[in-house]
Amino acid sequence: MLTALSIRDVVLIEALDLEFGAGLGVLTGETGAGKSILLDALGLALGGRGDSGLVRQGAAQAVVTASFELSPRAAGVSALMAENGLEMEPGEPLIIRRIVKADGGSRAFVNDQPASVGLLRELAPHLVEIHGQHDDRGLLNPRGHRALLDVYGRCDTAAVAHAHRDWRDSEEALAAARAEQDAAERDREWLEHAVAELRALSPEQGEEEQLAERRATMQRGEKIAGDLQSVADLLDGSDGALTRVRQAARILDRIAEDHAALAEALAAVDRAIIEASSAQERVDEAAEALAFDPAALEADEARLFDLRGLARKHRVQPDELAALTGELGDRLDRLESGGAGIAKLEAAVALARAAYEKAAAKLSGERSKAAKRLDAAVAAELKPLKLDAARFRTVVAQLPEEQWGAAGMDRVEFEISTNPGADFAPLIKIASGGELSRFILSLKVALAEEGGAATLIFDEIDRGVGGAVASAIGERLARLATGSQLLVVTHSPQVAARGNRHLLIAKSHDGTVTRTGVTPLDADQRREEIARMLSGAEITAEARAQAERLIETA
Template sequence: MLTGLSIRDVVLIESLDLEFGPGLGVLTGETGAGKSILLDSLGLALGARADSGLVRSGQAQAVVSVSFDLPADHMALALLRENGLDGEPGEPLVIRRIVKADGGSRALINDQSASVALLRELGAMLVEIHGQHDDRGLLNARGHRALLDTFGGIDTRETERLFRVWGEANAALARAREELEAATRDREYLEHAAAELGKLAPQQGEEEELAELRANMQKGARLAEDIAAVGQYLDGSEGGLSLLRQAARRLERIGDQHDKLGEALSALDRALIEASDAEDRLAEAADALAYDPARLEEAEARLFEIRAVARKHRVEPDALPALAQELGAKLAALEAGTRSLAILERSVSDGRAAYEDASQRLSALRAAAAKRLDSAVARELAPLKLDAAQFRTIVEALPEGQWGPRGRDRVEFEVSTNPGAPFAPLTKIASGGELSRFILALKVALAEQGGAGTMIFDEIDRGVGGAVASAIGERLHRLSSTAQLLVVTHSPQVAARGSRHFFIEKSHGLVTRTSVHLLDEGRRREEIARMLSGAEVTDEARAQAVRLLEAA
């Protein structure tokens, strides 16, 4: 809900602060008093084009601020969060627009800089301004389908799900066809590469093992003579181990004769243990470094083949087993490709059929809802002096390329203003007064559905009076029970229906200024009397004003 409007230095308005409440607010005043300035100011804050001509003469800039109270689940708050701006439930939403006299403008949302595009998107969620030049809200055909669905209580969730399933099946089929085509183009390569890797049968870690074996054999060839010489020093009847054992046996016989002899015997025992261990390690090294020319040649041939194939396929040697599996899988997929395509094509066909069935049911529901909406709007036209006009809701099939999650229908509201005249979109209506009344009829038929929480009607009663004006006032009052309305009006019948009445006047002095006043009951009665009688307010006009207010 719009709660406040603050204007500084806009055209004839020097300083103005207005507070709004729920229900129907009316704005009246003499022609030329400045009602359009108020609407231009509000439009500026909601993203309209900035014009330096709006800045009051002699001032550096004009500033317009608007504030809103929004429910916690309002989509405007979600939009702010999506754009990284603060917008907390329960806190006022404040939009400020600054226009400089030398050109340029700034937009602020809750004191944070924002783009004009975001301001415009946000404004469309907050306020609908209905007048002869309005191109949003009900005049935008892109929103008519959603409005009809809401009016008819039509649930599109199942169609959305089936459209998604059909789309996923189509995407899977496209991927499978692409993969099959690529595999078919590469069949000869796949078969050759798979056969080569199958024959080679590389194992994980094999290249490292072969490289280590080769390196050890090459070392063994170089170290064989030294290892043999060391073995001779240790082994044999004249080797070191044999001599140590002989010394130990001899010492063992006399070791108990002196402490030092016992210690010498213990040291010899330790030496024998270490020497035996050294002999074992030497034997193990000899085995590990054993040089076998035939085995070395075989290992080198295998190692070089694995490395060559890895280079050929531009992978690491350890990746060859996985590559072999991948190529085998591709060949298997190629063989099974036709069968897989048939299954996927069947899924696509089933998905399409299910979507078409659901969207056909949607179309039938929309056609029925369109008839009810047409009847509801038709009931509102005659009281609004549009009895010669006709309204219809077009529901027609879209080409397949435009089908979507909410069905395959195009929905648009059309009118014919005179008998025999062709039907045309709402935007083609020439008369601003007719357009506003058509919008009012639609709004009443649709109740609160599909619109912003605040609606502004600019001179909806233009060119009508009497019973028609009363009918407009009654419908505006009815509509204000579900949304906040602000109406610029010249009709006393409409003004009398308002829950708040703002009077706009222009004062002439050294500088012409426009001001706005919230009227109390007495001044409101006098203003409605003025609207009834003209320049000179008569007692009869005052009495009639009282009757209008009492009837409201």
């Protein structure tokens, strides 16, 4: 909802600060007072063309600031802010500021963060709908008619969207399988050879590291085998150190009692035997660990060479050969059974398509029923708005298959015929002037505002009508404004009398400068303005009395 509008140096407006609220707000004033300037200023904040001609003469720049209180209806605003890298706290108002320089160029800010004019245009449909004499957006855009009908008829599109996604997923799976099958057929000979070669080698995960470590160990053992044997001979050979020490221990054992020193010598020799024996055990352990078989070493080296050679051939690491064997094997298996797999996928596509068509047909039926209800609702609104010769219809037609999508297979468009016997055609191509705004109003009332922005603005919707028709327009505007915000620029006292708030737009001249100003009216001022609208330049007592009656009966 638009809560405030601040305008500085825009055409004839020098400085203007306005506040707005919920309900129906009316803007009145004499012809040429500058009502269009107010809408142009708001349009500038919503991404309109930043023409330097909008800058008030003598000013360096024009500035428009529009503040909005966001409702659940504007949920898309937060998404747009996030997509454009702009921060916004939950519950925070949206403040748009647009600056246009007199020498050309413009800048835009959203919540004091620099933004593009393109973003303002994207935000605009979520914030304000402006319907005027030459409006070609909103309800007049056929691209939005299907969504409006779905909301009006409470048509559930989720099942169709889900079925469409399943159908597309199954088609993608089939296309991928066919592409793989075609590629595999082209590479069949290579694939068969590669799988046979890999399976013959039968590589295992981690095998290269194990082979390399085992080969290195055997190579070290081969290098020091002679030294190990020499150590073993020196320690435990027939003439080795341990043999000699043990002989010395036996002799000392016989004579140790003859002297204390001999007993100590025997103890020392026993310890030497223990340490030497331990050393011999460690040497034997090392010799066993480093033992090598020339045939085994040659076999390991050959295996390692084959693994690394095959890895280079397939441009993978040796440890990846086991996984590659499985992968290529699976491809070959799929190739062998490809026909059956593709047939299965084709059947899945057919089932998914049938499910989509069934769901889409059901949705089409719901739309057709909703279209009849909407046609009747709009028809009921046309006669009171002096459009009794017009006819309205909602066209629900099937699209070509290539245009079917997540929203179904239907094209939806609103069409009218303004004269008996005339062909139906799109709204924008037939309606003109005040007719256009009244058609939009009838649609808006019938649709109960579903799918629209939180703020609606109608520019001179009552042009060319009066009396009972103007009263009917005012009644419908008031009904449409219930629980929301609607602003209307009007020349009709019947419409103005329905307003919850009344703003008077007037032009003043001090002899050198012409300015446009806007004044919120209190109850007395409002009655006086409606009386002026009834009687013209001279306000009579009768006009004041009639204005009072209009306000009381509104």
